[in-house]
Amino acid sequence: MQPTTSGTYRVLSSTRRPDELLLLDVESQDPTYVTTAGYEGELADRVAEVAAGNRIDATLSWDDDAPRFAELSIDSRTTVEFVDGATDVFEVARETWNEARREGAAMNSRVTQDTDGETNGVVYTFAEQAGQRDLYGEFRDGVTPLEPLIDRLGEGAEPPYGVFVIRPAEHPFVLVALALDRDGLLAGTIRDTYVA
Numbered sequence: 001m002q003p004t005t006s007g008t009y010r011v012l013s014s015t016r017r018p019d020e021l022l023l024l025d026v027e028s029q030d031p032t033y034v035t036t037a038g039y040e041g042e043l044a045d046r047v048a049e050v051a052a053g054n055r056i057d058a059t060l061s062w063d064d065d066a067p068r069f070a071e072l073s074i075d076s077r078t079t080v081e082f083v084d085g086a087t088d089v090f091e092v093a094r095e096t097w098n099e100a101r102r103e104g105a106a107m108n109s110r111v112t113q114d115t116d117g118e119t120n121g122v123v124y125t126f127a128e129q130a131g132q133r134d135l136y137g138e139f140r141d142g143v144t145p146l147e148p149l150i151d152r153l154g155e156g157a158e159p160p161y162g163v164f165v166i167r168p169a170e171h172p173f174v175l176v177a178l179a180l181d182r183d184g185l186l187a188g189t190i191r192d193t194y195v196a
Contacts, residue, residue, distance in 0.1 A: 006059040013052040053080030076159040083194045089168045097125040124176040136167040162187030
């Protein structure tokens with residue numbers, strides 16, 4: 001009988017191979033790469049439904065140190081999208097970054113609102129790190145977790161959220177924009193402007 005482990009994970013796209021997912025344990029942030037190929041029946045359908053950013057409950061079976069899904073359910077359909085080299089970054093992000101620079105801070109955040117004054121998300125800006133550190137890559141590879149930022153959204157709104165990690169081409173910061181509604185106007189505008 002194969003050994004199994006169970007847990008709750010945040011899913012990211014793997015940068016190693018197109019036919020695998022990076023699972024980050026939501027408690028420990030330990031990474032596990034799991035193949036998406038070779039499943040059958042209902043499990044194959046569930047694996048095919050998983051998207052980057054989803055929070056899942058899964059049981060993994062381990063055969064020759066290669067984990068595979070044994071059971072899988074999607075807990076939240078939050079999505080996470082990465083954009084490298086974005087141009088013409090939106091004004092709220094630039095203002096949030098400029099405030100951080102004036103205050104000498106490496107990070108800043110701002111709650112965003114729609115045209116009716118309703119809160120629709122949060123923008124974080126993080127200074128690019130000098131030397132060998134690549135903060136954008138760390139978010140993409142799960143080295144620096146997005147989970148604390150996503151958890152803060154959960155204090156006042158229900159998922160699914162839209163999460164966008166953006167490295168501007170012409171500014172020295174990394175932007176994390178979190179939309180309270182994954183399919184709302186804010187998420188759609190960001191997606192149409194930078195992802196599509």
